[in-house]
Structure formats: structure tokens, C-alpha cells
Amino acid sequence: GAVVSQHPSRVICKSGTSVKIECRSLDFQATTMFWYRQFPKQSLMLMATSNEGSKATYEQGVEKDKFLINHASLTLSTLTVTSAHPEDSSFYICSARETAYSGNTIYFGEGSWLTVV
Amino acid sequence: DQQVKQNSPSLSVQEGRISILNCDYTNSMFDYFLWYKKYPAEGPTFLISISSIKDKNEDGRFTVFLNKSAKHLSLHIVPSQPGDSAVYFCAAVSNFGNEKLTFGTGTRLTIIP
Numbered sequence: 084g085a086v087v088s089q090h091p092s093r094v095i096c097k098s099g100t101s102v103k104i105e106c107r108s109l110d111f112q113a114t115t116m117f118w119y120r121q122f123p124k125q126s127l128m129l130m131a132t133s134n135e136g137s138k139a140t141y142e143q144g145v146e147k148d149k150f151l152i153n154h155a156s157l158t159l160s161t162l163t164v165t166s167a168h169p170e171d172s173s174f175y176i177c178s179a180r181e182t183a184y185s186g187n188t189i190y191f192g193e194g195s196w197l198t199v200v
Numbered sequence: 201d202q203q204v205k206q207n208s209p210s211l212s213v214q215e216g217r218i219s220i221l222n223c224d225y226t227n228s229m230f231d232y233f234l235w236y237k238k239y240p241a242e243g244p245t246f247l248i249s250i251s252s253i254k255d256k257n258e259d260g261r262f263t264v265f266l267n268k269s270a271k272h273l274s275l276h277i278v279p280s281q282p283g284d285s286a287v288y289f290c291a292a293v294s295n296f297g298n299e300k301l302t303f304g305t306g307t308r309l310t311i312i313p
Contacts, residue, residue: 117301126305
């Protein structure tokens with residue numbers, strides 16, 4: 084079946100540095116991918132919509148200059164957390180839609196734990 | 201404003217019995233609903249979905265029921281197994297091409313052996 088893969092699954096970075104998280108659809112093409120963030124004991128919060136070949140659409144309150152999203156191909160979207168700070172430490176999850184004859188299904192990546200020290 | 205609500209933060213069910221997870225929504229524009237299962241430190245796993253034109257969808261041990269007039273959906277798992285212990289999120293979307301899921305807050309299901 085369709086699989087969405089995220090890398091890295093865990094990353095620790097120093098405050099002030101940048102870190103990139105990749106989201107790949109492994110056996111299907113996705114023109115649109117989504118990036119979510121989950122705070123402890125809370126639901127998933129949509130950060131932005133990643134559109135292949137165009138600029139991402141950010142949700143209200145999400146800093147687009149801090150969370151850079153690039154969707155350079157139909158199978159890859161990247162989220163770069165720039166000048167990371169400890170408050171950026173969180174669980175980041177991407178999703179992608181598979182369009183099949185039987186209908187649409189949204190699949191999620193495995194998630195990436197970011198710890199900023 | 202929480203448009204998708206899961207009012208039970210936790211649920212415990214005996215192994216082999218039926219687990220029923222509930223979800224309510226307020227936005228009448230939602231026309232597609234999904235259930236996800238999530239283990240700690242992992243991404244959500246898609247379980248089952250239902251379109252608003254249906255009132256029931258079944259896949260193995262999982263059945264989702266949709267009551268549009270009540271703006272309520274439920275996920276039934278039968279028989280419940282220990283591996284079903286996880287957090288379950290319902291999600292809704294309006295105009296599926298938009299794909300912006302609105303998630304509920306989740307229900308932690310614990311299956312008691």
C-alpha cells in the first residue's frame with residue numbers, strides 16, 4: 084500500500100541552528116502534502132499546506148520565515164526549521180494524499196521528533 | 201472553536217468486547233471523515249473513512265457509522281484486541297480536494313487483557 088516516509092525520525096540540534104525534515108511519498112505522487120505539529124497531550128495542529136511547484140500556504144499564526152517548506156517534486160516535501168529555539172521542540176508530522184480509483188486517502192508519515200537544546 | 205470533538209479522553213474495554221469511540225462535529229460543510237490510530241512517538245495510521253453520502257463503512261474489525269443529522273460519527277472495533285490500545289483521532293474535511301483535516305482531540309483506548 085501507499086507509504087509516506089519521514090526522515091529523520093529523531094533529531095537534536097543546537098539553539099540557533101537550522102534543521103531539515105523530509106517527507107516522501109514512496110509509491111505514489113502527491114501534488115499536495117501537509118505539515119502538522121503536535122504538542123504534548125494535544126491534537127495535531129496543521130502548520131501549512133505544501134504545494135508542488137508553488138509556495139506553501141501557511142495557517143494563521145505560523146511563521147513562514149521560520150518554517151520553510153519546499154515541495155520540489157511530486158514525491159518530496161521538506162520542512163526546514165530555521166534558527167531553531169527550544170520552544171520549537173515538538174513532534175512534526177507530514178501527510179500526503181493518494182488519489183486512487185477507489186477514492187482518496189490521506190496517509191501520514193511516521194513523524195519526526197525535534198529537540199532543540 | 202473546536203469543530204471536531206471527542207468528548208471521551210480515555211476508554212477502557214475488555215479484550216474481545218466491542219470498543220465504541222465517538223466523535224461529534226459542528227461544521228455542516230464537512231463531507232468526509234477519517235479515523236486514525238496513533239501510538240506514542242509515531243505518526244497517525246489511517247484506519248477507515250466514510251463519505252457523507254454513506255452512513256456506514258466496514259473494513260474487517262472496524263466499522264464507522266455516520267449520523268449526519270446528529271453530526272455524529274462513531275468507530276466500532278470488534279472484537280477488541282490488546283494491539284488496539286492507542287490514541288484514536290477522528291478527522292473531518294470539507295471539499296476533499298482541500299484536504300485540510302480538522303482533528304478531534306483524541307481518545308486513548310486501553311484494551312484490558
